[in-house]
Amino acid sequence: xxxxxxxxxxxxxxxxxxxxxxxxxxxxxxxxxxxxxxxxxxxxxxxxxxxxxxxxxxxxxxxxxxxxxxxxxxxxxxxxxxxxxxxxxxxxxxxxxxxxxxxxxxxxxxxxxxxxxxxxxxxxxxxxxxxxxxxxxxxxxxxxxxxxxxxxxxxxxxxxxxxxxxxxxxxxxxxxxxxxxxxxxxxxxxxxxxxxxxxxxxxxxxxxxxxxxxxxxxxx
Numbered sequence: 001x002x003x004x005x006x007x008x009x010x011x012x013x014x015x016x017x018x019x020x021x022x023x024x025x026x027x028x029x030x031x032x033x034x035x036x037x038x039x040x041x042x043x044x045x046x047x048x049x050x051x052x053x054x055x056x057x058x059x060x061x062x063x064x065x066x067x068x069x070x071x072x073x074x075x076x077x078x079x080x081x082x083x084x085x086x087x088x089x090x091x092x093x094x095x096x097x098x099x100x101x102x103x104x105x106x107x108x109x110x111x112x113x114x115x116x117x118x119x120x121x122x123x124x125x126x127x128x129x130x131x132x133x134x135x136x137x138x139x140x141x142x143x144x145x146x147x148x149x150x151x152x153x154x155x156x157x158x159x160x161x162x163x164x165x166x167x168x169x170x171x172x173x174x175x176x177x178x179x180x181x182x183x184x185x186x187x188x189x190x191x192x193x194x195x196x197x198x199x200x201x202x203x204x205x206x207x208x209x210x211x212x213x214x215x216x217x218x219x220x
Contacts, residue, residue, distance in 0.1 A: 015053045015063075017043040022064050026109035031061070068110050073139065075099045080143055087147045088201070090194050097171060097193040101186065104175040111175065140164035149200070150207045163200050170196060 021042035025034055036057055040050050054060045079099045083092035104111045141160045149163075150156040170193060177183040 014043075014045060014049055017045060018050060018053060018060060019063050019067055022060050023068075023107075023110070026064070027107070031109065036060075065110065068107055069135070072100070072103050073135070075103060076139070080139075084143070084146055090197075093197055094190050094194050097190050098186070100171050101175045101178065101189060101193075104172070105178060108179050111172075111179070136168055137161060137164045140167055144200075147204065148208060149204045166196075167193075 018039055021039050022034070025038055025042060034057065036047065036050055039057075039060065040047055050060075054063070076096060076099055079092075079096040083089070083096055086092050141157070141164045144160045144163060145151045149160055151160060174183060174189045174193065178186065178189060183189050
């Protein structure tokens with residue numbers, strides 16, 4: 001079962017070999033064609049050893065997604081910490097987007113699988129993907145708070161979560177365009193992503209100039 005089986009360094013190593021093999025195979029063939037037998041053969045293990053750690057292919061794919069998400073969050077954290085030291089420096093913001101887009105480009109099979117699985121799929125993989133997206137959303141919302149965005153009221157926090165959703169959606173959509181060949185130039189993608197941070201940044205700066213009081217809404 002996932003997370004069970006033999007404990008200790010040897011047991012963990014066998015589990016990791018299965019996850020690594022699945023990652024490699026997913027970049028060579030569609031997920032629907034991936035079989036447990038292929039994974040255990042590529043990992044140099046047997047079906048009995050697979051069953052010690054995973055009950056199904058879905059559970060293995062969840063583990064693959066969790067590992068990749070942890071890597072992505074780690075890569076973004078480093079860039080985020082540098083960016084927070086200069087919150088108005090667009091080059092630092094650009095570096096954050098670049099980390100995300102390059103990660104997706106390096107893991108196309110996982111990205112396509114996560115997009116399909118996150119679209120309301122009633123499966124362990126779909127639930128894991130929606131949980132992962134929630135973690136990324138919360139990470140971004142916390143970053144916006146750290147950057148000085150208004151966060152005093154429930155309405156403020158809803159706006160931050162909406163902004164986080166927008167950043168995630170834009171990054172994923174343009175990264176998908178990069179993978180599909182619609183937007184081959186990475187620099188152009190990063191230019192557009194940075195461009196869309198300027199409106200929220202103006203909102204933050206206006207709030208600061210207003211002494212932290214609610215920013216007046218513009219009227220048509």
